[in-house]
Amino acid sequence: MSRIGKLPIKIPTTVDVTNTDSVITVKGKFGTLERIIPAIIGVEQTEGSLIVSVKKEERTNKALHGLYRTLINNMIIGVSEQFLITLVLQGVGYRATVQGKSLVLNLGFSHPVNIDIPEGITVEVAQNTTIDIKACDKEQLGLFAAKVRSWRPPEPYKGKGILYKGETILRKAGKSGK
Incomplete structure (x- = not known):
């Protein structure tokens, strides 16, 4: 498991996150961002946080795990703070x-x-x-x-x-x- 990928992402109260099939949408006071997520990456939304997981543990999947966790985190920070x-x-x-x-x-x-x-x-x-x-x-x-x-x-x-x-x-x- 990726060290960065397993960290939860905190969602501020001013940000709305919508997760449909393979697209994650983040809305905040500075704009709206969308990103397509590959099928091997799973995103679970709990109270006030997101957890990114991998469906199959392989070397390339571990790299994508950390990458997509960071990309989603940057989306949330961007729409809330710029x-x-x-x-x-x-x-x-x-x-x-x-x-x-x-x-x-x-x-x-x-x-x-x-x-x-x-x-x-x-x-x-x-x-x-x-x-x-x-x-x-x-x-x-x-x-x-x-x-x-x-x-x-x-x-x-x-x-x-x-x-x-x-x-x-x-x-x-x-x-x-x-």
């Missing part, structure tokens, strides 16, 4: 603004970069160089943050680029440093 990723722009002249449904980045190119913001994701620019991205779906949030970051990944010589908050860059010496 996830947050903060990106920091480091570089001379690097700026970000939100215009309607798109994020506009000035990253030292000859043109501004326009990135469309998907449904379910909110983007706030606290300062010109700090971007707060919030969503209830952790997977979509990470994909969007990686897409924004891919325009200027941090480089090791000057430390310029788009960084996650709290990330440190291992700096390299240039040509003159031996």
